[in-house]
Amino acid sequence: MHYVIVGNGVAGTRAAMTIRQRHEPQQARITLISDESPYFFSRTALMYAYMDQLRRRDLEPYEREVYDRQQIERIEAQVVDLDAESKKLTLDDGRVITFDRCLLAVGAGPRMIDFQGLDDVEDGLVHFVSLQDLDTCERLTWSTDHAVVVGGGLIGVELVECFRHHGLQVTFLVREPYYWPAAFAEEEGQMISEHIRSHGVDLCHETQLASIETDSRGRVSAVVTEDDEQIQCQMLGIAIGVVPRVNWLRDVATPPAIGAGLRVNRAFETSLPGVYGAGDCIEIELDPKKEPLHEPIWYAARRHGELAARSMLDDDISYEPPIFYNSSKFFDIEYTTVGEVQDLPAGTNTLYRRKPDAAVSQRIVVDGDNCVLGFSMLGSRWDHTVLTRWIKENRSLDFVRRNLPDAQFDVEFGRVDLDSFNEEMRTL
Amino acid sequence: MRQRGAVGWLKHDITHRGVTAWILTLLLAAFYFILYYGGRTIGGFAVPDLWTGAAEVLGFPHKWLFYGFLYTLAIVIGGAYVMWKYSHNRYQLVRTTVVIFVQCTLAFAIPWILLAFEQPEFYFSYLWPLQIENFYPSNVVNQPLPIILYSVIGSLVLVPVLGVLYGKRWYCSWVCGCGGLANTAGEPFRHLGTKTMRSWRFEKWAVHLTLIAALVVTAVVIAAWAVGDNYPQFEETAASMQSLYGLLVVTMLSGIIGVVVYPIGGTRVWCRFFCPMAALLGLIQKFGRFRITVKDDMCISCGLCTRYCEMGIDVRAYAQANTDFVRASCVGCGLCAEVCPRGVLRLENKTPRDPQELTMSSLLSETYR
Numbered sequence: 104m105h106y107v108i109v110g111n112g113v114a115g116t117r118a119a120m121t122i123r124q125r126h127e128p129q130q131a132r133i134t135l136i137s138d139e140s141p142y143f144f145s146r147t148a149l150m151y152a153y154m155d156q157l158r159r160r161d162l163e164p165y166e167r168e169v170y171d172r173q174q175i176e177r178i179e180a181q182v183v184d185l186d187a188e189s190k191k192l193t194l195d196d197g198r199v200i201t202f203d204r205c206l207l208a209v210g211a212g213p214r215m216i217d218f219q220g221l222d223d224v225e226d227g228l229v230h231f232v233s234l235q236d237l238d239t240c241e242r243l244t245w246s247t248d249h250a251v252v253v254g255g256g257l258i259g260v261e262l263v264e265c266f267r268h269h270g271l272q273v274t275f276l277v278r279e280p281y282y283w284p285a286a287f288a289e290e291e292g293q294m295i296s297e298h299i300r301s302h303g304v305d306l307c308h309e310t311q312l313a314s315i316e317t318d319s320r321g322r323v324s325a326v327v328t329e330d331d332e333q334i335q336c337q338m339l340g341i342a343i344g345v346v347p348r349v350n351w352l353r354d355v356a357t358p359p360a361i362g363a364g365l366r367v368n369r370a371f372e373t374s375l376p377g378v379y380g381a382g383d384c385i386e387i388e389l390d391p392k393k394e395p396l397h398e399p400i401w402y403a404a405r406r407h408g409e410l411a412a413r414s415m416l417d418d419d420i421s422y423e424p425p426i427f428y429n430s431s432k433f434f435d436i437e438y439t440t441v442g443e444v445q446d447l448p449a450g451t452n453t454l455y456r457r458k459p460d461a462a463v464s465q466r467i468v469v470d471g472d473n474c475v476l477g478f479s480m481l482g483s484r485w486d487h488t489v490l491t492r493w494i495k496e497n498r499s500l501d502f503v504r505r506n507l508p509d510a511q512f513d514v515e516f517g518r519v520d521l522d523s524f525n526e527e528m529r530t531l
Numbered sequence: 532m533r534q535r536g537a538v539g540w541l542k543h544d545i546t547h548r549g550v551t552a553w554i555l556t557l558l559l560a561a562f563y564f565i566l567y568y569g570g571r572t573i574g575g576f577a578v579p580d581l582w583t584g585a586a587e588v589l590g591f592p593h594k595w596l597f598y599g600f601l602y603t604l605a606i607v608i609g610g611a612y613v614m615w616k617y618s619h620n621r622y623q624l625v626r627t628t629v630v631i632f633v634q635c636t637l638a639f640a641i642p643w644i645l646l647a648f649e650q651p652e653f654y655f656s657y658l659w660p661l662q663i664e665n666f667y668p669s670n671v672v673n674q675p676l677p678i679i680l681y682s683v684i685g686s687l688v689l690v691p692v693l694g695v696l697y698g699k700r701w702y703c704s705w706v707c708g709c710g711g712l713a714n715t716a717g718e719p720f721r722h723l724g725t726k727t728m729r730s731w732r733f734e735k736w737a738v739h740l741t742l743i744a745a746l747v748v749t750a751v752v753i754a755a756w757a758v759g760d761n762y763p764q765f766e767e768t769a770a771s772m773q774s775l776y777g778l779l780v781v782t783m784l785s786g787i788i789g790v791v792v793y794p795i796g797g798t799r800v801w802c803r804f805f806c807p808m809a810a811l812l813g814l815i816q817k818f819g820r821f822r823i824t825v826k827d828d829m830c831i832s833c834g835l836c837t838r839y840c841e842m843g844i845d846v847r848a849y850a851q852a853n854t855d856f857v858r859a860s861c862v863g864c865g866l867c868a869e870v871c872p873r874g875v876l877r878l879e880n881k882t883p884r885d886p887q888e889l890t891m892s893s894l895l896s897e898t899y900r
């Protein structure tokens with residue numbers, strides 16, 4: 104059986120390892136194809152390479168010899184055609200690869216808007232998603248004094264941090280009135296905004312990019328906001344989200360079903376026989392009546408990869424998304440979230456706790472029946488497995504509040520004193 | 532990429548084995564060469580005794596105390612830098628304070644005071660088998676009884692008991708001056724330690740062989756002292772073993788190599804590959820309560836923990852596999868937990884043993900990756 108996996112990100116690589124754990128090379132030949140990097144690397148660590156804390160090689164989670172030892176073949180090329188009937192993939196160098204089972208784990212690419220003036224831009228505009236983006240950023244940093252970053256999400260703030268590290272003046276344009284309303288209530292959003300500003304970033308909320316200006320050689324020279332303000336800059340970072348890299352699949356020999364992403368069912372099967380999907384590129388149809396699920400985060404991609412591989416190995420898989428959790432870091436503020444904290448129905452209660460003298464806060468969300476729904480924790484470390492368990496066990500707010508220290512994960516001697524917080528209870 | 536400007540270049544170059552790192556290594560090598568061989572003639576070349584001169588000028592009784600002063604200064608200045616850099620991390624603040632305090636008192640002021648009162652010098656922070664002379668009978672007989680008791684109880688009771696309760700770190704990251712220098716002045720170089728499987732294989736052999744050598748040399752020297760007069764031949768062998776160990780392990784590896792290679796090989800080369808105390812405490816640690824707990828499924832495989840582990844442990848390998856771990860070599864510096872951007876790791880002393888299997892073969896091979 105030949106398993107061919109397109110995309111060697113965390114989903115694809117995890118799938119390859121899962122197959123290899125089950126089957127010896129004689130039973131399962133595994134090929135990983137990528138057009139980005141010959142070895143799996145950690146996309147989440149791009150910023151640390153940019154900031155000189157890691158070398159390119161340190162981004163690779165497995166020693167290179169692992170691929171030989173596990174007999175996982177690697178191909179560095181772009182897949183341009185998929186024929187599910189004759190079970191063939193065509194590469195951009197003309198090679199044809201035949202497969203028995205194929206996994207599409209092609210990830211996501213930067214979302215883009217057709218800004219005015221974009222057509223004239225030859226250089227100076229960057230995204231921050233791929234290794235090639237990292238190369239471009241590094242090349243341009245040398246000749247940049249002022250950079251503009253557009254987009255108030257996780258990648259945007261990482262890019263801002265990198266630029267500040269290199270001593271650039273940064274203007275950070277964010278459409279929303281406070282940082283990241285998709286995940287934060289106003290208090291937390293404001294707190295993060297303040298923190299970003301304290302690192303010398305010119306953060307402009309409720310500001311949108313209208314047009315891009317270029318110099319005679321096509322390099323970005325300024326941007327103009329919708330309020331007609333002109334900002335001189337030599338680099339423009341666009342980080343307004345990512346979209347599944349599925350456009351190329353629309354005109355292959357046998358196009359799979361595609362919505363906003365590659366459509367798969369709970370067993371990670373696409374509409375094509377023998378072709379599966381996993382990671383950032385898919386949307387999962389859990390219930391035909393509801394919007395399909397798109398989970399573009401590392402942890403989900405890793406999980407998908409493992410489950411899709413088991414599905415390819417004929418295990419009976421029916422994906423049930425676990426209780427959501429995620430983590431991040433905004434400059435120095437660590438962030439852990441579990442469960443539901445935004446877009447809540449009326450009648451939901453939230454308890455907001457804020458340390459008066461430091462950027463440390465907790466938000467605990469409970470439903471109308473006093474069962475805990477979610478947590479949003481900033482500025483200190485939390486064990487998300489404990490928080491998840493409380494949600495599963497339908498614990499009450501009182502219980503959670505009493506036992507909160509059990510979920511703390513601060514360093515020794517550094518446990519945050521939970522008694523010194525201001526509390527505010529609110530019903531939505 | 533490095534930061535821009537001359538300072539950016541220097542910061543990168545010196546911490547990434549650039550020209551300046553090699554120059555610094557050469558300077559350190561020259562410093563130590565003069566320290567150990569100043570005043571002697573080696574291969575027809577008279578090594579100038581610069582540091583004795585410097586010690587006289589500065590009013591130190593001999594060059595070793597001058598060296599102790601420089602060493603302490605490096606720990607104080609480096610320690611201040613580390614406390615500034617990790618000021619948000621209480622573990623690092625407490626630990627570094629203790630390191631600085633121990634160095635200033637036990638490893639510097641007290642031996643000096645002893646010397647001033649014409650007592651034999653004694654370094655309370657260094658214990659056998661690291662300080663192998665502590666168990667050499669010829670040294671022991673010169674010491675007052677309380678110090679003999681301290682040194683025997685320290686090595687045979689304190690080391691194992693605290694090792695079981697708190698892991699190797701109580702000594703290697705809180706007390707010992709070698710670790711102290713590594714974790715303060717050595718901070719800019721901590722990431723240079725090699726992380727390859729090959730280095731790990733070498734480490735397992737090298738460090739345990741030095742421990743065996745230390746045990747054998749101690750035993751032989753004590754035996755020779757006990758029966759010496761009747762077996763002059765044996766006494767001679769013991770003396771030459773003692774001086775060979777002194778030259779190779781104490782002078783070369785711990786005295787010189789340990790610090791000289793900081794800028795090119797990382798901070799804990801001696802600690803990781805050769806220190807007999809490290810081997811001993813490592814074995815104890817495997818049976819103790821110390822462990823590093825991994826928060827399940829939270830690792831983003833970024834690799835910062837591995838890169839900044841001075842003992843060359845591939846921490847990421849455990850973190851991304853959701854395995855709590857106790858590695859014999861781990862000195863519990865806590866930097867992996869500090870640099871982790873997702874707060875995945877925590878150093879802990881816990882009574883229920885960690886879930887790792889503890890068979891003799893896994894202990895020897897540490898193959899559970």
Ligand SMILES: Cc1cc2nc3c(=O)[nH]c(=O)nc-3n(C[C@H](O)[C@H](O)[C@H](O)COP(=O)(O)OP(=O)(O)OC[C@H]3O[C@@H](n4cnc5c(N)ncnc54)[C@H](O)[C@@H]3O)c2cc1C
Pocket residue numbers: 109110111112113114115136137138139140146147148149150180181182183208209210211231232233258261348351381382383384399400401402404429430431831
């Ligand atoms: C800067 C940044 C920071 C992030 N930080 C976090 C974080 O902190 N936490 C978190 O949970 N998530 C984070 N994410 C998201 C996370 O990285 C992704 O969810 C995850 O990498 C998705 O993995 P994947 O395997 O699905 O896809 P990818 O990692 O995108 O891998 C897909 C691979 O397929 C290749 N490919 C695509 N098309 C083809 C083709 N036609 N032929 C050959 N190869 C192809 C691509 O080049 C790519 O190498 C971050 C993302 C970015 C960009």
Ligand code: SF4
Pocket residue numbers: 661702703704707708709710711801802803806807808809
């Ligand atoms: S390994 Fe040895 S030299 Fe290093 S800190 Fe521990 S006891 Fe000291």
Ligand code: SF4
Pocket residue numbers: 839840841842843844846860861862863864865866867868
């Ligand atoms: S594993 Fe962590 S605590 Fe142990 S030596 Fe390495 S960095 Fe220090």
Ligand code: SF4
Pocket residue numbers: 829830831832833834835836837846847850851870871872873874875876
């Ligand atoms: S630093 Fe943290 S997130 Fe990064 S690899 Fe290590 S444990 Fe994982």
